[in-house]
Amino acid sequence: QVQLKESGPGLVQPSQTLSLTCTVSGFSLTSNSVHWVRQPPGKGLEWVGAIWSGGSTDYNSALKSRLSISRDTSKSQVFLKMNSLQTEDTAIYFCTRSGYYSGGGFAYWGQGTLVTVSS
């Protein structure tokens, strides 16, 4: 079945770079897009960006200058890198995928990984 699992450092110092990995199973990255969504503690959901089946990417306008999403299809992994981290980037980061039927509705979610930006 479709599964996504996020992994990452947990704690990152301000101004440093965040690196997260989403490891997927049950589907191919060359046939499906994977998206990142984040949620600051006690706040709402924010779409971060996506890597499409063909390898192209789209990013949240406010994060675009600091963000990079890439993948390794042989390892079924998607990577998020965000530089110049600030305390406002503290959030749970989810990777997610839409269903073939759902037209962009995210039917599959990882459990999320909490990233805390603090010195």
Added chain:
Amino acid sequence: DTVLTQSPALAVSPGERVTISCRASESVSTLMHWYQQKPGQQPTLLIYLASNLESGVPARFSGSGSGTDFTLTIDPVEADDTATYYCQQSWNDPWTFGGGTKLELK
């Protein structure tokens, strides 16, 4: 970017009908989706493409709308429906979420 506006909170009694609205700053056609999120959990898809019920979701949930105005309806509301509900559009790039509506039961 397409801004999705939701009312911050609603309070209803069990057994009542509740409508949660989402207004888009520009047309999103019918590419609007709804999620339920309970504390400490990831969101779950309830409605996709404005009006289609996700598999396994109770028929008490329904969605409607097109263009810029969308509604999620729960009828009747049950105690377990206490959660925050989010709309999300996938018509315009970048994709965006609404700010969420927190549903409380009286």
